[in-house]
Structures are given as C-alpha cells and as structure tokens.
Amino acid sequence: MNKIYSGLGKTHDAITDIGYWLGVLALFAILLMFCYEITARYFFRSPTQWINDFTGYFLLFSTFLLAPRLTRERAHIEITFIKDALSDRARGFFNSLLFLLATIACIWAGWYAFEEAMRQYDRGIRTMAVMSVPRWWMSAVISYGLMSSGVYFFRASVMELKSSLASRDL
Amino acid sequence: QANSYQMLVPFPTNHALNDIAHLFVEMVDEKFDGRYQIRLVGEDAIPGFEQFDPVSSGVFPMALSTGPYHTGVTGVGLAADAIDADPQARRESGIWEAYQDYYLTHNVRMISFPSANPGYHFMLTDPIGDDGGFEGRIIRGTLTYHGPIRAFGGSPAVMPVSEIYTAAERGVIEGAGHNIFGNYQIGLHEVLPYLVRPGFGVTSLMVVFNEDYWAEIPEEDQATFLEIGRELEDVSLAHYDGLIAEETELMEGVGAELTYLGEEQQQMLDQAFADGLWEEAIRISGEPAESMRELAREAGLTP
Amino acid sequence: MEWLQILLAGLGILLFLFVLGVPVFVAFLFTNLVGAMYFFGGRGFSIFTNSIYDTLASSSLATIALFILMGEVLFRSGATDAVFRSTDTLIGRVKGRDFVLSAALGTIFGALSGAAMGVVAMLGRSLLPQMLARGSDRRLSIGAILGGANLAPIIPPSVLIIVIGMLANISISRFLIAGIIPGLIIACLILLYTSVRIAINPGLAGQASQHDVPVRSFKDKVVAVIQLLPFSVIIFFVMGFILLGIATPSESAASGVVGALLAAAYYKKLSIRMILESVQSAAAVSAVILIIMASSKLFSQLLSLSGATSAIAQLSVATSLDPLVMLFIMMLIPFIFCMFMDQIAISIVIIPIYAPVIAALGFDPLWFWVLFLINVTIGGFSPPFGYVLFAFKAAAPELKVSDLYAAAWPFVGVFILAMVIIAMFPALVTWLPGML
Ligand code: NA
Ligand code: NA
Numbered sequence: 001m002n003k004i005y006s007g008l009g010k011t012h013d014a015i016t017d018i019g020y021w022l023g024v025l026a027l028f029a030i031l032l033m034f035c036y037e038i039t040a041r042y043f044f045r046s047p048t049q050w051i052n053d054f055t056g057y058f059l060l061f062s063t064f065l066l067a068p069r070l071t072r073e074r075a076h077i078e079i080t081f082i083k084d085a086l087s088d089r090a091r092g093f094f095n096s097l098l099f100l101l102a103t104i105a106c107i108w109a110g111w112y113a114f115e116e117a118m119r120q121y122d123r124g125i126r127t128m129a130v131m132s133v134p135r136w137w138m139s140a141v142i143s144y145g146l147m148s149s150g151v152y153f154f155r156a157s158v159m160e161l162k163s164s165l166a167s168r169d170l
Numbered sequence: 171q172a173n174s175y176q177m178l179v180p181f182p183t184n185h186a187l188n189d190i191a192h193l194f195v196e197m198v199d200e201k202f203d204g205r206y207q208i209r210l211v212g213e214d215a216i217p218g219f220e221q222f223d224p225v226s227s228g229v230f231p232m233a234l235s236t237g238p239y240h241t242g243v244t245g246v247g248l249a250a251d252a253i254d255a256d257p258q259a260r261r262e263s264g265i266w267e268a269y270q271d272y273y274l275t276h277n278v279r280m281i282s283f284p285s286a287n288p289g290y291h292f293m294l295t296d297p298i299g300d301d302g303g304f305e306g307r308i309i310r311g312t313l314t315y316h317g318p319i320r321a322f323g324g325s326p327a328v329m330p331v332s333e334i335y336t337a338a339e340r341g342v343i344e345g346a347g348h349n350i351f352g353n354y355q356i357g358l359h360e361v362l363p364y365l366v367r368p369g370f371g372v373t374s375l376m377v378v379f380n381e382d383y384w385a386e387i388p389e390e391d392q393a394t395f396l397e398i399g400r401e402l403e404d405v406s407l408a409h410y411d412g413l414i415a416e417e418t419e420l421m422e423g424v425g426a427e428l429t430y431l432g433e434e435q436q437q438m439l440d441q442a443f444a445d446g447l448w449e450e451a452i453r454i455s456g457e458p459a460e461s462m463r464e465l466a467r468e469a470g471l472t473p
Numbered sequence: 474m475e476w477l478q479i480l481l482a483g484l485g486i487l488l489f490l491f492v493l494g495v496p497v498f499v500a501f502l503f504t505n506l507v508g509a510m511y512f513f514g515g516r517g518f519s520i521f522t523n524s525i526y527d528t529l530a531s532s533s534l535a536t537i538a539l540f541i542l543m544g545e546v547l548f549r550s551g552a553t554d555a556v557f558r559s560t561d562t563l564i565g566r567v568k569g570r571d572f573v574l575s576a577a578l579g580t581i582f583g584a585l586s587g588a589a590m591g592v593v594a595m596l597g598r599s600l601l602p603q604m605l606a607r608g609s610d611r612r613l614s615i616g617a618i619l620g621g622a623n624l625a626p627i628i629p630p631s632v633l634i635i636v637i638g639m640l641a642n643i644s645i646s647r648f649l650i651a652g653i654i655p656g657l658i659i660a661c662l663i664l665l666y667t668s669v670r671i672a673i674n675p676g677l678a679g680q681a682s683q684h685d686v687p688v689r690s691f692k693d694k695v696v697a698v699i700q701l702l703p704f705s706v707i708i709f710f711v712m713g714f715i716l717l718g719i720a721t722p723s724e725s726a727a728s729g730v731v732g733a734l735l736a737a738a739y740y741k742k743l744s745i746r747m748i749l750e751s752v753q754s755a756a757a758v759s760a761v762i763l764i765i766m767a768s769s770k771l772f773s774q775l776l777s778l779s780g781a782t783s784a785i786a787q788l789s790v791a792t793s794l795d796p797l798v799m800l801f802i803m804m805l806i807p808f809i810f811c812m813f814m815d816q817i818a819i820s821i822v823i824i825p826i827y828a829p830v831i832a833a834l835g836f837d838p839l840w841f842w843v844l845f846l847i848n849v850t851i852g853g854f855s856p857p858f859g860y861v862l863f864a865f866k867a868a869a870p871e872l873k874v875s876d877l878y879a880a881a882w883p884f885v886g887v888f889i890l891a892m893v894i895i896a897m898f899p900a901l902v903t904w905l906p907g908m909l
Binding site for chain 3 (some may be wrong): 183211212214215216217219220223224227228229329330332333335336337339340341342
C-alpha cells in the first residue's frame with residue numbers, strides 16, 4: 001500500500017514540476033510579448049491585436065500552474081501567531097486540522113471550476129476578446145491549480161497528523 | 171404583495187447607458203403601482219461581460235444587456251449595432267421578432283430592444299487631416315470599431331479600458347472609439363478633444379428576462395411588461411438624442427471641437443462598420459447570423 | 474439591515490480564518506464558496522469560477538509580475554553593490570551616517586523598484602549586518618530599513634500605484650508622478666526622526682560609525698555619481714517610456730525589465746542562469762500575490778450584491794460629517810484592516826466602496842488616493858501582518874519577531890505624520906502632476 005502511495009505522490013510531484021516550469025515560461029513569454037507590442041506599436045506603428053488578450057491568458061496560466069508547487073513548498077502567505085504559541089505536538093495536530101480545512105476549500109473550489117469548465121465546453125463558450133479562445137481552457141487550468149493544491153494540503157495534513165501521533169512529548 | 175427582481179446592468183454606475191435601466195424601473199413602478207420592485211445590480215457585483223450566462227441559466231431573473239457583451243456565446247447580438255435604430259421599422263420588418271426568437275434559443279426572452287442612434291464615435295488627439303481619415307494613426311478600440319479604423323487607414327490598438335485615458339494623455343494612442351455619449355463624465359475629452367463626426371452605428375440594448383421567470387409572470391402582467399418595453403424603445407431614442415446634444419455642448423464649452431471625416435470616408439463609414447460587425451457575427455455564430463443579416467438587408471435596415 | 478448582517482458574517486468568517494492561520498488565499502476561497510452558496514445555491518460555481526478568471530486574465534495585472542521581475546533582475550545584477558558603494562561614498566562623515574545611508578538607499582531603490590519586499594530583503598541582507606556590526610541600535614536600524622524600503626511603493630514605479638489606480642480608475646501616469654514628492658517628504662521625515670533620536674541618545678548611532686569612514690576626495694565622489702548613472706537607464710525605461718508615450722504604464726514594467734537587464738550587462742552579471750533564476754523567483758512571488766487577488770475578488774462582488782457597498786456609500790454621505798472627520802474615518806478603516814490583512818486584498822474590497830464616496834464628498838481624487846496609497850503602504854509593514862515584515866524576516870532569519878514589531882511602530886508614526894502633512898497641503902500631491 002505504502003508503495004502505491006509513494007508512487008502516486010511521485011507522479012503528483014512530477015506533474016506539479018512540469019506545471020511549474022510551464023508557468024515560469026509563461027511569465028517569460030509575457031515579458032517578450034509586452035516588449036514586442038511596445039516595439040511594434042511605437043517603432044513600426046502597427047500594434048498587434050492579440051497581445052493584450054494573450055498576456056492576460058498567460059498570466060492566469062502562470063499563476064495557477066505555479067500554485068500547486070507553492071502549496072507543496074508552503075510558500076503561501078498565512079498568519080502564524082496561534083501556531084507559534086503552541087507546543088510542537090499541539091501545533092502538528094492544529095496544522096493537520098487547518099490543512100484539512102484548506103483541502104476541503106481547494107477541492108470544493110476546484111470542483112466548481114471543473115463544473116464550469118464542463119459547462120463552458122458543452123455550450124461552446126469562448127473568451128470575450130479580439131483573440132478569443134475556448135473559455136474552458138481557463139476554467140480547466142484554475143481547476144487544476146486548485147485541485148492539485150488541495151491534494152498537497154491533504155498530504156501535508158496526513159504528514160502533520162502522523163508525526164504528531166508519533167511524537168510522545170506534549 | 172410585491173414581486174421583487176434583481177436586474178443586472180452591465181455598465182459602471184455613472185455610465186449614461188444606465189439611464190435606460192433607471193427609465194425602465196421608473197416605468198415599471200408607475201405602470202404596476204409598485205407591484206413589481208426591480209433592484210439594479212451593477213457590474214461591480216457581476217462584471218458586464220459575465221452577465222449573459224447568469225440570466226440565461228436563471229441565477230438572475232432579468233438584465234439590461236447589450237449584444238457586444240454576448241460574443242463569448244453568440245455573435246448575433248453584436249450585429250444588432252449595425253441595424254437601423256427606428257423601433258417601428260425593427261418591429262414591422264420582423265427583425266424584432268427574429269431577435270426575440272433567436273435569444274429564446276438561449277432561454278432568454280427579450281421584451282424590449284431600445285437603442286441610441288448614433289451609438290458610437292471616435293475621439294482624437296488631433297483633428298482629421300487632409301487624408302480625411304486616420305492615415306497612420308493608432309486608435310484604441312474594441313472589435314466593434316476595428317472595421318472603420320482599418321478602412322480609414324488607422325491601426326487598431328487593443329488595451330484595457332482603464333488605460334485609455336493615460337495612453338491618450340501620453341500619446342501612446344492618437345484616438346479611441348467610444349460610445350458617443352457618456353464621455354463627459356469620465357473626462358475623455360480632456361485628453362481626446364477632437365470629436366469625430368459623423369458618429370456611426372447604433373448602441374442596441376435589450377431588456378431580457380430569463381424565460382423560466384418570464385413564464386411565471388401572469389399573462390396580463392406580461393402584456394404590461396411588453397407595453398413598457400415598447401414605450402422604452404421610443405423614449406430611449408429621444409433620451410439619447412438629447413443627451414448627445416447636451417454632452418457635446420458641455421465638452422465644446424471646455425475646449426473640445428468637432429472634426430469631420432472626409433466625404434469619401436463618410437460614405438464608407440456605415441458600410442465599413444456594418445461589414446466588420448456582420449463578419450464577426452457570422453464568424454462566431456454562423457447560420458443564425460447569416461439569416462439575420464439577410465432579413466435585415468431585405469428590409470433595408472442594414473447596409 | 475440585511476446587508477449589515479451579511480457584511481459582518483463575511484468579515485467575521487474571513488478574519489477568523491486569517492487568525493487561525495489558514496493561508497490567506499484559502500481563507501478567501503472558503504468565505505467566497507460559502508457566500509456563493511448563500512447567494513446562488515448550487516448554481517454559484519459559474520460566478521465563482523468566472524470571478525477568478527476575470528480578475529487574473531488581465532494584461533494590466535501582468536504588470537505586477539513584471540515589476541517584481543524587474544526587482545529580481547535588479548537585485549541579481551550586481552547593480553545593488555554599485556548603488557551601495559556609490560551612495561556610501563557620497564555620504565560624508567556625518568553623525569549616524571548609516572541611518573542617512575538607509576534613507577538614501579531607500580529613496581534610490583524606491584525609484585528603481587516597484588515593491589518594498591525586494592528592497593527590504595536586499596537591505597536586510599546587506600545593510601543591516603553592516604549597521605549592527607558598527608554598533609548601531611538594533612531596533613532603530615531595523616526600523617530605518619523598514620521605513621526606507623517602504624518608499625518603494627510610493628516613489629514611482631510602483632505596483633501598488635498601478636493596482637490602486639486601476640481599481641479607482643484614475644490616470645495612472647499622473648498618479649505615478651504624484652508619488653514623487655510625498656516619497657521624498659517621507660524620506661526626509663525618516664532622516665529627521667533618526668537624527669532626533671541620535672541627538673537625544675548618541676549611543677544609538679554606534680561607536681564606529683563616524684570615524685571609520687575614510688575621507689573621500691572630490692574625484693571619488695564624481696566617480697561615485699558616474700557609477701550611479703547606469704541606473705538612470707532603468708528609470709528612463711520605466712518613467713521615461715510612460716511620459717514619452719512609448720509604453721503604457723502596464724507595459725512600462727516590461728521595458729523596465731529590459732532596463733534592468735541592460736544594467737546587469739553593464740556590470741557583467743548578465744547570464745542565462747541569472748535570467749532564469751530571476752524569472753523563477755518573480756513567477757513564484759507574483760503567483761503568491763496574484764492567487765490572493767484572484768481568490769479575493771468575489772468577496773467584494775458579493776458585498777456589492779448584498780447592497781452593503783452602496784449602503785455604506787449612502788450612509789457615509791448621509792451622515793453629513795465634517796469632510797475632515799470623514800477623511801479620518803476613511804483612512805482609519807483600511808489602516809486597521811491592513812494591520813491584520815493583505816493590503817492588496819483590502820484595496821480590492823475597499824476602493825470600489827470609496828470611489829463613489831470621494832466623488833460625493835468632492836475630494837480631489839489624486840490627493841485622496843495618494844493618502845490611501847501611503848496608508849496601504851503602511852499596512853505592508855504595520856505589525857502584526859505584512860508582506861514587508863515577512864520578507865525582512867525571511868532575509869534576516871536571526872531577527873526576533875518582537876524586535877521587528879517594536880522597530881516598525883515609530884516608522885509607522887513617521888508615515889502617518891507624512892499623511893497628515895499631505896492631507897493639510899494637497900498641493901504637495903497635485904502640483905507635480907499638474908506640470909505634465
Ligand atoms: Na518605486
Ligand atoms: Na500590516
């Protein structure tokens with residue numbers, strides 16, 4: 001059983017890393033697109049019609065592709081007074097609970113985004129833009145980022161619980 | 171007891187297009203003696219571009235809406251801006267009914283098709299020159315404006331609404347397409363003081379109900395709503411005529427000037443605008459948009 | 474007063490989750506999920522998801538990521554060493570010179586960087602150890618660096634100005650220019666405060682800080698100024714591009730990155746590896762901020778829908794309080810919230826509520842939003858919660874949180890004093906943009 005879990009975990013991590021690098025590339029692409037737009041408009045007086053839309057799409061992709069890895073690294077911003085005031089073991093249990101709540105919120109939100117992606121796919125809804133693309137692409141990426149973050153929160157919750165149970169001192 | 175409805179409105183609170191929603195609410199109040207209470211819900215709650223779906227799926231019972239905001243779902247509404255504004259002509263030609271029927275396929279019932287005529291104009295940093303058009307100028311505009319901008323030798327630039335003012339102020343753009351009214355409040359004339367005449371196109375609005383909500387309204391009340399819708403169409407044209415005149419005067423009072431397209435360009439204007447919209451409508455929606463154009467052409471309501 | 478109950482319930486859940494220590498974006502997600510259920514039932518998934526999409530899929534927001542990238546490139550470019558050395562050379566043998574240095578560096582990096590986080594991390598790694606080694610007072614040193622670093626959001630370029638300007642719908646180029654004088658005023662007030670403290674208690678300045686420094690010749694100083702010139706390239710690539718109409722304020726972040734890359738090339742620090750590391754770091758930092766913005770937007774939408782937003786606006790106009798009292802209240806609310814919450818999330822919630830109120834009260838928008846900007850900037854380093862505090866702690870992990878908190882308060886006071894001065898003399902804000 002443990003092997004299956006660790007295999008699943010490794011796959012999850014690998015997918016997350018791929019998403020991370022795509023997200024980093026997307027930010028770099030945004031930089032290039034803006035530079036291209038400035039050049040095309042100011043020096044050649046022929047602005048593009050697609051860059052305004054695509055920088056937006058890429059920003060959304062970048063953010064939600066990066067989100068799972070940030071969750072794994074616990075890089076998201078939080079307030080820590082209460083946790084800081086607790087003993088190690090109590091903090092473990094407390095963290096485990098909070099991570100469980102975060103799991104629920106992220107999976108719930110990710111599920112909403114998935115439902116919306118399905119609906120948009122069924123109805124053929126596209127982005128309202130000069131360069132429109134299918135809307136479900138956006139909702140699907142949002143769903144991926146939230147769901148995968150939810151799974152990381154769940155993994156963190158289990159880990160915190162295990163280590164707190166294992167430790168004896170209060 | 172009073173029935174209360176939330177009505178989505180896709181424009182910022184201080185936008186002149188909100189007037190139609192306020193007029194509608196007043197008329198409903200008066201005609202129904204307060205039996206129907208309508209509360210407006212603005213784009214700060216649901217962004218304008220996102221309002222069509224919630225009405226179509228019944229999250230909200232009704233909306234004031236406009237075709238260009240439906241292009242994620244359908245292009246047919248977009249093309250309404252290229253159809254003659256005369257309410258009577260729209261009804262007699264069958265266009266009105268065709269639009270109602272088409273939107274019913276999205277579970278949305280149009281009860282009023284009010285508009286403002288002309289709906290759009292360009293505002294420039296410098297007056298129209300000898301070329302009679304936009305030769306070499308960079309003009310900000312949504313898809314709606316791309317047809318005329320290109321036809322007059324300009325380059326359309328796409329950027330967020332929030333950046334128009336600054337971009338015009340610093341000369342990143344040399345003009346912008348905009349509704350022909352509602353410029354004064356947002357101060358666009360301060361940075362784009364040349365108002366291009368003639369204006370063009372029609373700002374077509376729709377008062378729509380979610381069909382399921384509509385079905386629950388008693389028949390005689392439905393009739394009253396339709397009557398209000400019809401009146402609104404007449405009131406609307408007059409209202410915006412007055413508003414355009416009033417605003418132009420206000421802007422001229424603080425230094426704005428009218429500037430005129432060349433003769434050749436004036437003749438091309440309506441065609442370029444209509445072609446742009448219909449092409450886009452057909453690209454998005456295909457057959458329904460094609461037959462709508464045919465119908466409107468037969469009636470002589472679109473170029 | 475249904476809206477009041479909704480408002481209190483929403484804020485209640487949100488604050489409770491914050492205090493528990495749930496990640497900020499998750500707290501917003503959870504509150505908004507509950508809100509979407511309450512308002513829309515099972516059909517809320519659509520509005521919930523689209524709120525995230527509408528917030529993020531925006532070329533204007535990409536600016537935030539690019540300004541952060543500009544800072545990352547700048548701080549990896551070796552440029553910081555040059556600024557550091559030159560500024561060090563230019564400041565003569567004055568008493569408490571390390572404090573002068575921190576205010577000067579804050580101003581210069583403020584003009585080069587769009588956010589305080591990067592500046593505070595950089596000064597925390599470089600200037601703080603030097604100050605402590607020379608025996609400067611610990612808390613005064615920490616505070617001076619915090620104060621100096623927080624000039625970055627006020628002196629252009631600035632991520633916060635872009636965010637607030639977009640939300641408030643005012644001319645962003647004017648807003649950017651409007652930040653210059655207030656930024657310099659705050660820099661002067663920081664100098665004044667540290668000087669007074671040192672005058673009262675000379676021990677705070679440390680023993681070695683004055684006579685350790687070699688006397689610099691005029692030639693040294695000229696060289697130092699020349700060494701600073703490459704940075705004017707960055708300023709030109711941002712503010713110059715905006716003012717010349719080459720780039721929109723959003724796009725100027727991208728040209729700013731190019732400027733920073735050029736500066737790095739000048740100092741021979743440009744490499745693929747450096748670019749890659751910068752982009753990685755910027756992507757991570759901005760994703761952390763952007764996901765909060767994306768998750769929090771629905772909160773303000775729901776407040777609008779509940780009628781709370783317009784009710785508050787109407788109430789505040791109807792109270793017919795003295796405008797000055799109104800101004801005080803309108804500044805106090807975000808100040809208190811920003812102590813505990815994310816400044817950008819607060820801006821997203823509050824600005825749409827305020828915009829109609831300031832129009833009704835007849836306040837000059839530029840003046841009001843500059844005051845708001847300083848207020849929200851304070852929120853970034855007012856204890857207990859603030860990105861700048863976290864970034865400082867991350868850069869200097871040996872710092873005790875209690876020291877950090879105690880050090881921050883006097884400089885919160887300095888920034889508030891600046892707000893009072895600017896509130897009394899609106900021309901300090903409006904004069905320079907009026908010259909455009
Ligand atoms: Na700055
Ligand atoms: Na704070």
